[in-house]
Amino acid sequence: MARNETKYMESVIVLSEELNFTLAAQKMHVSQPVISRNIAELEAKLGGRLFDRDRKKVQLNKAGRAYVEKARIALLYGDRAFKAARAAMQDADLVLHVGRSPYADPFLSSTLISVQQAKFPRMRIELSSQYSFDLAHEILAGGLDLGIATEPPESPLLTTAKIGEAPFYIAMSEEDVLARHASVTLEQLADRCWILFERRLHPTVYDNVMTTAEAKGIAPQRIQHVTAPEEAFPCVAEGSWIAFVVKAGALRIARDGVTVRPLVEDSLSLKTYLISRSDNQSKAVSALVRSFIRQLESTQVGRQRPVAVPA
The missing domain is CATH 3.40.190.290 (D-Maltodextrin-Binding Protein; domain 2)
Structure with a gap:
């Protein structure tokens, strides 16, 4: 295949995670026929199926697993190229996209930004808010560099570090x-x-x-x-x-x-984790994460106090 379009890669990756065309379409914010058409077109170009499916179930096969593995990497590096160009335009060495769960303590994201501003002035953080399962998906897809997530789903492709716990x-x-x-x-x-x-x-x-x-x-x-x-x-x-x-x-x-x-x-109790891709080798991200966790440890945020209420 001379041109492996992004829409095909995204459709296969999301369907491999959901194993349901309706749920995959909802996650991509498109109609179900669009997902079905993208998969069918790609399989026609490949000359074989990536999913074994019938009326009751959808299952990724051997060819599908091989495709998804490389597609994730391709999307990740494409996103990094975009971020590198935008960082240069914004006079920053690196723009980090960080997602946070609406259930997470706001103190965590504000502490991350304060650490970045104090110790990494040439870095820029762009925050967005998504629920934990969506955060994990966006990190795996390369759309986010870090996530502050409450009880995120387990995955061998994610690295997690507990940064807070509250009732x-x-x-x-x-x-x-x-x-x-x-x-x-x-x-x-x-x-x-x-x-x-x-x-x-x-x-x-x-x-x-x-x-x-x-x-x-x-x-x-x-x-x-x-x-x-x-x-x-x-x-x-x-x-x-x-x-x-x-x-x-x-x-x-x-x-x-x-x-x-x-x-x-x-x-x-609700546990909050800092999550990132296991294969993220950015030294700048690693340095920020280490400084962030040290700052949290120094303020003992892991032993969060209850919200103060009137007696």
Whole structure:
């Protein structure tokens, strides 16, 4: 094949990760026929299939695995060439693209930027916000250099370093009986009306909450789902609902009659990791990461304090 177009590589890589045409199309923000057409055109040029598929399943075959391995590298180096040119235009030696999870403590990304500005003035950081699974995908695809992700998916192609851990918080009305306590337990939430983030936003964390509750014999009276903590505010303020939020959400929702308390449940603590590609050999990135982790260790961010709330 004389010309291996980016659209083919991206389609095969995403489909190899999702193994579902509908989910792959959603991740690429295109229609399912576009994904199907890209795969069919590439397979026609190659003279063989990259996926074994029928009506029930899609599976990457030997040829597909070989293609994906090299396609990832090709996209990575193409992206690096783009970044190198843009860095020169912006009078910077290197532009780093860093993604952060909306569940991560904002202190982590602000510390990374402060370290960069103080010790690497010729480097520039561009931040974006995505959920952890999307962050991992973008890093593997070469779209991001680093990610600050909560409970990211495991992959042999990713290097991870734990940089923080914090409890969940329970948002409640200031008039709620639970507000008399400095912290709450899962048992105290039995038979209450729960507001949870939608499962699609972070399936691993959501499932952990539900399976832990089920193992303890704890069931909510009702469950309502939201995509952002602000959506939970009216119901919580009214007093009939409590909401599961993380530290960043707790800081935004604790106001005007709503307060938060840390949830004391070791198995439900939220761990945050710095993630990057395992084959990232950039000395500048490595130096930044080392300085960043040293700064976090010096401020003991790994032992994060609970959000301060009025007594």
